[in-house]
Amino acid sequence: MAATERHVRRRSxxxxxxxxxxxxxxxxxxxxxxxxxxxxxxxxxxxxxxxxFAIMPGEFVFLVGASGSxxxxxxxxxxxxxxxxxxxxxxxxxxxxKIPRRRVPYYRRxxxxxxxxxxxxxxxxxYENVAYALQVTGGSRRDIRDKVPDxxxxxxxxxxLHNHPxxxxxxxxxxxxxxxxxxxxxxxxxxxxxxxxxxxxTSIGIMQLLYRINKTGTTVVVATHDVEMVDKMxxxxxxxxxxxxxRDEQAGAYAARETTGEFAIRMxxx
Amino acid sequence: xxxxxxxxxxxxxxxxxxxxxxxxxxxxxxxVLILGVFIPVVQATTGAANEVRGRVIANVYLVRDADEKDVxxxxxxxxxxxxxVAGVEFVSKxxxxxxxxxxxxxxxxxxxxxxxxxxTFRITPDDPDNIGKxxxxxxxxxPGGGRTVIDGSIDEVTNREEDTNKxxxxxxxxxxxxxxxxxxxxxASVLLIANTIRLSLFARxxxxxxxxxxxxxxxFIRWPFxxxxxxxGFLGGVLAVLVLAVFKVAVVDPxxxxxxxxxxxxxxxxxLLVALxxxxxxxxxxxxxGLSLRRFLRV
Numbered sequence: 001m002a003a004t005e006r007h008v009r010r011r012s013x014x015x016x017x018x019x020x021x022x023x024x025x026x027x028x029x030x031x032x033x034x035x036x037x038x039x040x041x042x043x044x045x046x047x048x049x050x051x052x053f054a055i056m057p058g059e060f061v062f063l064v065g066a067s068g069s070x071x072x073x074x075x076x077x078x079x080x081x082x083x084x085x086x087x088x089x090x091x092x093x094x095x096x097x098k099i100p101r102r103r104v105p106y107y108r109r110x111x112x113x114x115x116x117x118x119x120x121x122x123x124x125x126x127y128e129n130v131a132y133a134l135q136v137t138g139g140s141r142r143d144i145r146d147k148v149p150d151x152x153x154x155x156x157x158x159x160x161l162h163n164h165p166x167x168x169x170x171x172x173x174x175x176x177x178x179x180x181x182x183x184x185x186x187x188x189x190x191x192x193x194x195x196x197x198x199x200x201x202t203s204i205g206i207m208q209l210l211y212r213i214n215k216t217g218t219t220v221v222v223a224t225h226d227v228e229m230v231d232k233m234x235x236x237x238x239x240x241x242x243x244x245x246x247r248d249e250q251a252g253a254y255a256a257r258e259t260t261g262e263f264a265i266r267m268x269x270x
Numbered sequence: 271x272x273x274x275x276x277x278x279x280x281x282x283x284x285x286x287x288x289x290x291x292x293x294x295x296x297x298x299x300x301x302v303l304i305l306g307v308f309i310p311v312v313q314a315t316t317g318a319a320n321e322v323r324g325r326v327i328a329n330v331y332l333v334r335d336a337d338e339k340d341v342x343x344x345x346x347x348x349x350x351x352x353x354x355v356a357g358v359e360f361v362s363k364x365x366x367x368x369x370x371x372x373x374x375x376x377x378x379x380x381x382x383x384x385x386x387x388x389x390t391f392r393i394t395p396d397d398p399d400n401i402g403k404x405x406x407x408x409x410x411x412x413p414g415g416g417r418t419v420i421d422g423s424i425d426e427v428t429n430r431e432e433d434t435n436k437x438x439x440x441x442x443x444x445x446x447x448x449x450x451x452x453x454x455x456x457x458a459s460v461l462l463i464a465n466t467i468r469l470s471l472f473a474r475x476x477x478x479x480x481x482x483x484x485x486x487x488x489x490f491i492r493w494p495f496x497x498x499x500x501x502x503g504f505l506g507g508v509l510a511v512l513v514l515a516v517f518k519v520a521v522v523d524p525x526x527x528x529x530x531x532x533x534x535x536x537x538x539x540x541x542l543l544v545a546l547x548x549x550x551x552x553x554x555x556x557x558x559x560g561l562s563l564r565r566f567l568r569v
Contacts, residue, residue, distance in 0.1 A: 115483075
C-alpha cells in the first residue's frame with residue numbers, strides 16, 4: 001500500500017498546522033474538546049444541551065444517535081458553520097469562538113469534511129473537484145499535479161479522473177468527497193453520515209477508506225445512525241440523545257493493530 | 271498565476287452557464303444601446319433649449335432726442351453699474367432704421383427719410399432667469415403702478431415679457447423632463463443588470479456554499495464572479511457600441527450632412543461616448559456580480 005505510506009510520510013512532514021497551547025484547553029493535547037456546549041436555535045429547538053467530551057489525536061470516534069439527537073449540530077459547530085449558545089469548543093487547543101469570521105476559511109482548511117450529500121461541485125470533473133481544495137489554499141500547479149492523482153489512487157478513483165459527479169455512483173461520489181477532504185492532509189477529518197445514502201457493501205468500502213486515513217494518524221470523527229456498522233467497527237462511540245451525551249465508551253475488543261485488509265474481512269464476516 | 275487562475279475560472283463559468291450569461295449580456299446590450307441613443311438626445315435637447323434661452327434679451331430704448339453724450343452715459347451705466355448684465359449691444363437710430371426697412375420695405379416707403387426709431391441697447395443677462403432683475407434695476411416699479419427709469423435719457427425698458435416667460439418655462443420643463451428620464455433610465459438599467467446577474471448567481475449558490483466549506487476565502491470565490499461580470503459587461507457593451515456605430519454611420523451622419531440643423535446642437539464626441547458607455551457597462555456588471563454574491567457568501 002505505497003500510496004498510504006506516502007501519505008503517512010506527508011502527514012509527518014507537515015509542520016503541525018494548529019499549534020497546541022495546552023494551557024487554553026482543559027484536556028491537554030485533545031484534538032476536540034467540547035466543554036458544556038449548548039446550542040439553542042432561534043426557533044426554540046434545542047440542538048445540544050451541556051455536551052462535554054474530548055477526543056485525542058489519532059482516535060477514530062463514532063457519533064451516534066437518532067435523527068435530531070444533535071449529531072449534525074455537533075458537526076456544524078466543529079466547522080464553525082454555526083456558533084454555540086453556551087460553553088466552549090476547542091479544536092487543537094484553539095477556542096473556536098475566538099476565530100474571527102475573516103479567518104474561518106483558514107481554519108476550515110485544517111479540517112476535512114465529508115457530507116452525506118457529498119457536496120461536490122457539479123460542473124467540475126473528479127480531478128478538478130479534488131484540485132479545488134488545493135487551489136483554495138494557493139497550491140501551485142505542480143503541487144496539484146503531484147498530490148491529486150496520488151489521493152485518487154488511494155481512494156480507488158484513478159480510472160474516473162475526468163468523469164463529472166453525475167456520471168458516478170453514490171459510493172464513487174462519496175470517495176471523491178473523502179479524497180477532497182483529505183488532499184490537504186488535515187489533522188482532523190469529520191464525516192457527517194458518510195454512508196447515509198449508500199448500500200451496506202458500498203458503506204463498508206467508505207468505512208475502510210476512513211479507517212485507512214485514520215491509520216495515517218488523522219483523527220476521524222464519523223456521525224452516523226448505522227448502529228450495525230458501528231458495532232462491527234469496534235471503535236469509540238459517543239451516543240447523543242435529545243442533545244445530551246448518553247454513552248461514551250471505548251469499545252472493549254479494540255483491534256488497533258488490525259490492517260485494513262483484516263478490517264474489511266471482519267466487517268464483511270460478522 | 272492567481273490572475274490566470276481567476277480568469278480561467280471566469281471563462282469556465284461563462285461556458286458552463288451559457289444561457290444565464292447570454293441573458294445578462296443581452297440585458298447589458300439593450301441597456302447600453304438605449305443609453306447610447308438617449309445621452310446624445312438629451313444633450314441635443316438641452317443644447318437646443320439653452321440656445322433658445324440665449325435669445326432672452328431686454329431692450330433699453332432711449333428718448334428720441336438723446337445725443338452722443340447721453341448714449342455714452344447710459345452705456346457706462348449699463349456696463350458698469352447694473353447687476354446681472356452679460357452683454358450690451360448698441361443699436362443706433364440709423365442701424366435700427368436700416369434693419370426695419372429691410373424687414374418691411376413697404377411701410378418705410380411711406381415714411382421717406384423720417385426716422386421714428388430711438389437709439390436702443392440690447393442687453394443679454396448673465397442668466398436668462400435674471401432678466402427680471404435687470405429690468406427692475408433699470409426701471410424700478412413706481413409706488414403708484416407703472417415704472418420709473420433711473421436715467422433721464424432712458425425712455426422705456428422692455429423684455430418682451432410674454433416671449434421670455436414662455437421660453438423660460440418651456441426650456442425648464444424640457445430640461446427637467448430629460449433629466450428625470452435619464453435618471454429613471456439609469457436606475458432601471460442598474461436594477462435590470464443586477465437582477466439578471468443575481469438570477470444567474472442564484473443558480474450557483476450551492477457551488478458557492480461548497481467552496482466556502484472547503485475553505486475558500488470570500489475574495490477567492492468572488493474574483494471569478496467579478497471577472498465574469500466584467501467580461502459579460504464588456505461583451506454586451508462592445509456589441510451595443512457596434513450597433514450604435516453602424517446606426518451613426520448609416521443614419522445620423524448622412525442626415526447631419528444634409529441638414530446642418532441636426533449637427534448644430536453641441537453633443538459629446540462619439541469616441542468619448544463609446545468610452546463612457548463601455549466603462550459604465552463593465553463597472554456596473556462587475557459591481558453587480560460582486561455585490562449580489564454577498565448574501566450567498568454568508569456560510
